Amino acid sequence: MANQTKIVECVPNFSEGRDKEKIERIVNPFRTKQGVKLLNYSNDEDHNRCVVTVIGEPKALTEALYEAIEVAVKEIDMTKHEGQHPRMGAVDVVPFIPIRNMEMDEAIALSKEVGKTIGERFGVPVFLYEKSASAPHRENLAKIRKGQFEGMAEKVHEPEWIPDFGPKDIHPTAGVVAVGARMPLVAYNVNLNTSDLSIADAIAKKVRFIGGGLRFCKAMGVELHDRNIVQVSMNLTDYTKTAVYRAHEMVRMEAKRYGVEVVGSEVIGLVPMMALVQCAEYYLGIENFSEDQILETRLME
């Protein structure tokens, strides 16, 4: 029970969302490896893409990952791939997220080691992105992926888009892959008591980073047709700096001028414990609280 095991999360995206048997062959290594836990995987037929969420010890997890990549590189042919979601490779993107007993620096180092191995072992060029990026213009995944698989053969020869690891040319059928480290993402939506989407959009534009809002907040307005209301749908990309409660209160504040009120919220998918504990600390005004006081933290030591 008592140990200081490092735990990393990995969310590899594979460009196969239709062939169930192929998806199973790709996912299988994450089921069978000791020290690795498959949390979730979901495929989207329109996107023709499968997103896997897995946690585990870095060594065991990367071994399972290499096995999955070997299957994907062998079985997915990007020259025949169609799907709505932008993509540039059979293994499209591999983010690492530090979860326990691990600093961001370690996750970055891990992502670089994995990138190097992918380049050498599978002959797929690798772009480091997010916190692992080798230059500021390569941090944003969308910018790296621009041109998609079809444009990559030429793009990798442009001076500013030379891959970080692997061959100089794309893999003929597997394309290229982005590997990097990032913080856990918190998907948090705030519901408003109006059906007017333009209000949710206007608020989203103010609370998000690109509109002059919170540094680690992406946001957009969304309609909830069933309930005849709208929501401000947010991705908080670093909850340690842009706290959930701060995003919540900023939406509430902006909603006021439209005579609109917050009527609930939702957390989508997984959330780190401290992202919610921070909120309890804020609203209760708890002084001098330490994560070590949480019983469950002691169980994981």
Place this chain on the structure above:
Amino acid sequence: MANQTKIVECVPNFSEGRDKEKIERIVNPFRTKQGVKLLNYSNDEDHNRCVVTVIGEPKALTEALYEAIEVAVKEIDMTKHEGQHPRMGAVDVVPFIPIRNMEMDEAIALSKEVGKTIGERFGVPVFLYEKSASAPHRENLAKIRKGQFEGMAEKVHEPEWIPDFGPKDIHPTAGVVAVGARMPLVAYNVNLNTSDLSIADAIAKKVRFIGGGLRFCKAMGVELHDRNIVQVSMNLTDYTKTAVYRAHEMVRMEAKRYGVEVVGSEVIGLVPMMALVQCAEYYLGIENFSEDQILETRLME
């Protein structure tokens, strides 16, 4: 990593708070047993008492507990014990608290099994208390302990105080012990911007159970001399039913009539994760949230 290990907490109180070497001999079994984690132990010389906090798998934990009890029964002589804290045995009280993958029923069953073993193996009479009590008048530890060690030799012969397990007479030097199951206790204090203790006392009387307040809340007023303020100091004995935020808001509400405001709060010692997550859920108005969405919960499965 992946398992459904049951985890129980145990907080045995031993009637030795002065002899450091003896305390170490009592505590030592909790350090050395696989599957058991000693979280804390603290002795008080005035109370002449040592409180141990330990978590672990039920089987491993109870084995360590029996070893500790063996030392305590052998080495502590209650006929010579002096201390400010009420006490009735060398091992005064042994509460079990269900932490993970364990219902209260299982903690109750465990406490009864341990009580039976203590009675048989060490010849110390056992009172079941709290959720394990064999009758309502035996739930409250203070009522069981009334008369203390000195009065127990006679008390155990009264019809309503016949022990649940063990011999009919007290152990000559180790007295009797109370064993039972209870919920984790949350020690939560709310600070007020006044130095008037009578205000904190008046509020405490309203929020606590015996004053007509919240069912699982004990409370009293306390002065913080250093800061020249007072606080309502609370013990929440079942946070799943009397939530931290509800106690907090009730203090705030009662404070209003005195023109006094809440200026912070504190959580003392360990707290279950969900006691704080509940507060985030309440203040953010999160809908349809499940504990399984917390990443750390998945790490402990």
